[in-house]
Amino acid sequence: MKQLTLFIALILFGFAANAQTDPAVKFPAVDASPLDIAYYPSNAAKVKKDDPTMPIIKVLYARPAKKGREVFGVLEQFDKVWRLGANESTEIYFDRTVYVGNTKLKEGRYSLFAIPSKDKWTIIINKQTDRWGAFSYDETQDLVRTDVPITKLEKAIEVFSIVFTNAPQGANMLLAWDTTQVTLPITFKK
Numbered sequence: 001m002k003q004l005t006l007f008i009a010l011i012l013f014g015f016a017a018n019a020q021t022d023p024a025v026k027f028p029a030v031d032a033s034p035l036d037i038a039y040y041p042s043n044a045a046k047v048k049k050d051d052p053t054m055p056i057i058k059v060l061y062a063r064p065a066k067k068g069r070e071v072f073g074v075l076e077q078f079d080k081v082w083r084l085g086a087n088e089s090t091e092i093y094f095d096r097t098v099y100v101g102n103t104k105l106k107e108g109r110y111s112l113f114a115i116p117s118k119d120k121w122t123i124i125i126n127k128q129t130d131r132w133g134a135f136s137y138d139e140t141q142d143l144v145r146t147d148v149p150i151t152k153l154e155k156a157i158e159v160f161s162i163v164f165t166n167a168p169q170g171a172n173m174l175l176a177w178d179t180t181q182v183t184l185p186i187t188f189k190k
Helices: 002-020
Strands: 035-040 058-064 090-094 096-099 103-105 108-116 120-125 142-167 170-187
Touching: 035 096, 035 170, 058 142, 058 170, 103 142, 108 170, 120 170
Parallel strands: none
Antiparallel strands: 035 058, 058 090, 090 108, 096 103, 096 170, 108 120, 120 142, 142 170
């Protein structure tokens, strides 16, 4: 009986091992613009066991690289809607009511776009989520459109980056790539 049980266990193990190395399964290579997450507060994803800190804002975005290219005005054309990253549309999540400009946004998940121009960006928060790029962007779903000025950086940022900084009444979302940076103030009760 022990030999029969051992024999059946070996056969089942063989099937499981074979299923794990199935040549028909193709795993994708690492994406050229990997997905990343920006949190506010920035330590929210790395808290210790007894720390109650939770993310107030979370942005999921793909991070394209400059790779020697001219970014704004060429790769990302001026005055055209951009998905704020690469691949899928960038998404932003708020865990509470916030204000962007004078617009009140309820807790929830939204898409984030921009229209880069030479001297400013128009930041857009839109109701549509789970879209690829800006190809199906629908302006009628916009909740916020606000203009923010450009800050020119002395040193180029190789990979598109989003980071949050503290602000007296909320947080500032900084977006930077190449030698361009913009800041979007987000107001909420702390």
